[in-house]
Amino acid sequence: xxxxxxxxxxxxxxxxxxxxxxxxxxxxxxxxxxxxxxxxxxxxxxxxxxxxxxxxxxxxxxxxxxxxxxxxxxxxxxxxxxxxxxxxxxxxxxxxxxxxxxxxxxxxxxxxxxxxxxxxxxxxxxxxxxxxxxxxxxxxxxxxxxxxxxxxxxxxxxxxxxxxxxxxxxxxxxxxxxxxxxxxxxxxxxxxxxxxxxxxxxxxxxxxxxxxxxxxxxxxxxxxxxxxxxxxxxxxxxxxxxxxxxxxxxxxxxxxxxxxxxxxxxxxxxxxxxxxxxx
Numbered sequence: 001x002x003x004x005x006x007x008x009x010x011x012x013x014x015x016x017x018x019x020x021x022x023x024x025x026x027x028x029x030x031x032x033x034x035x036x037x038x039x040x041x042x043x044x045x046x047x048x049x050x051x052x053x054x055x056x057x058x059x060x061x062x063x064x065x066x067x068x069x070x071x072x073x074x075x076x077x078x079x080x081x082x083x084x085x086x087x088x089x090x091x092x093x094x095x096x097x098x099x100x101x102x103x104x105x106x107x108x109x110x111x112x113x114x115x116x117x118x119x120x121x122x123x124x125x126x127x128x129x130x131x132x133x134x135x136x137x138x139x140x141x142x143x144x145x146x147x148x149x150x151x152x153x154x155x156x157x158x159x160x161x162x163x164x165x166x167x168x169x170x171x172x173x174x175x176x177x178x179x180x181x182x183x184x185x186x187x188x189x190x191x192x193x194x195x196x197x198x199x200x201x202x203x204x205x206x207x208x209x210x211x212x213x214x215x216x217x218x219x220x221x222x223x224x225x226x227x228x229x230x231x232x233x234x235x236x237x238x239x240x241x242x243x244x245x246x247x248x249x250x251x252x253x254x255x256x257x258x259x260x261x262x263x264x265x266x267x268x269x270x271x272x273x274x275x276x277x278x279x
Contacts, residue, residue, distance in 0.1 A: 002113035006079040014043030016261045019075030019114070021047050021068070022086035023061075024054040028213065030086045033232050034254050037265035037273070045078070047071055058145060061087075062094035068116070069108065076112040082260040083108075083116045088211045088249045089146055091120025092153035098124050099156075115260050120150065122252035123209055124157040126272055130245060136202035137164040138194055140214040141179050141186070150211045162202035170197045184215055185228045191216040195238040195246065208238075210248035235270030245271040 005011050022028030031044045038044075049067045054060055068085060075083045091101050101121045108116040117125075127135065137154065139147040144166070151164040166179070172190055173179050191214075198208055215228035231248035239246050255272050258265055264276035 001111075002076045003079075012079055014041060016042045016263060017078075017080050018042065018044040018257055018261070019047065019071070019078065019080035019083045020044060020086060021049055021071045021083070023056070023090070024049050024051045025056075026087075026213070028086045029215070029228075029230050030084065030213075030250060030253065033230055033250065034084075034257070037232070037254070037269060038258075039263055039265075042261065042263065045080075047074055058089060058093040058149065061090050065090065065094075068104075068118075072108045072112050072114060072116050076114050080114045082257050083114050084253050084257050085116065085118040086213065086250075086253065088120040088123070088150055091118050092149040096153075097156045098153065117253055117256040117260070119249040119253045120153060120211075122256045123154070123211070123247060123249060124159075126247050126252040126255050127157075127159060127207060127209070130207065130247070130272065130275075132159075132206040132245070134160045134162055134202075134204050134206045135209050136162050136198050136205040136207075137209045137211065138170075138198040139164060139166040140194065140210060140212055141182075141184055142166045142212055143176060143180075146212075154209065162205050163198065165198065165201065167194065170194055170201075172197075184213060186214060186216050188217045188219050188229075191231075191234040192238055192241050195242050199242040199244060205244060207245045207247055208242060210246060212249060232269055235272075236268060239270055247272055 020031045031046050035044055051064050072083050105116045137151055147166050155161050167173050168176055210231055218225050218227045218229050230250050232250055235246050251272055258276050265273050267274055
């Protein structure tokens, strides 16, 4: 169980403390993005999963799933109030269902005290909270087996998935190899264009879902900068473009964490996060 000393607020650096983890070999933007929109009373630290020889295979998620429990135990000992797991694929890999992931997360909270929110399951939680049923999936850079896995996971959760396609399916690239070579960082205009094409392919959708950790390069008026930005920064733009709520893995994860902390982020990051009104 969580050490007794963390029950005394005087022992904590921040009144509300968050622990993040992410897949091996990925510099996750989640802790940085999260802190940029969080109140100053919230602190965060991270612990990267370590898998020697990691090659981004779904089978490696299955074989190393136990590392998530190790992460939660570590964060419990460090005084975290909630844990966040970055990486959508870890929820569906190996055929896991929303019921499987909910049971695992419940066991983590019962055993170690801090609740665990996983990115893939957070998509389901957020969509259910928004009372949507018909969805379209912009699977961005996902390889076909990743795309098919998260699509199956969302259907298992009870959603009517009207369309599921990655950047190749959407016609932004000719081959998956071209997508992979960009290492999850894409031209800035691909954010809006991929959302537009996704909405066109699912005219009855009530929300657009974005999996994974895509980054889109920012452009200033003079065309400079090129800073990669996650969906957190692009959500207001694409919601205005499509007229639909856009729920991405990162914003859904942050939403779940803020709900647990009973606090709210700064406004202006899309309908999901702006729905939070905690004191």
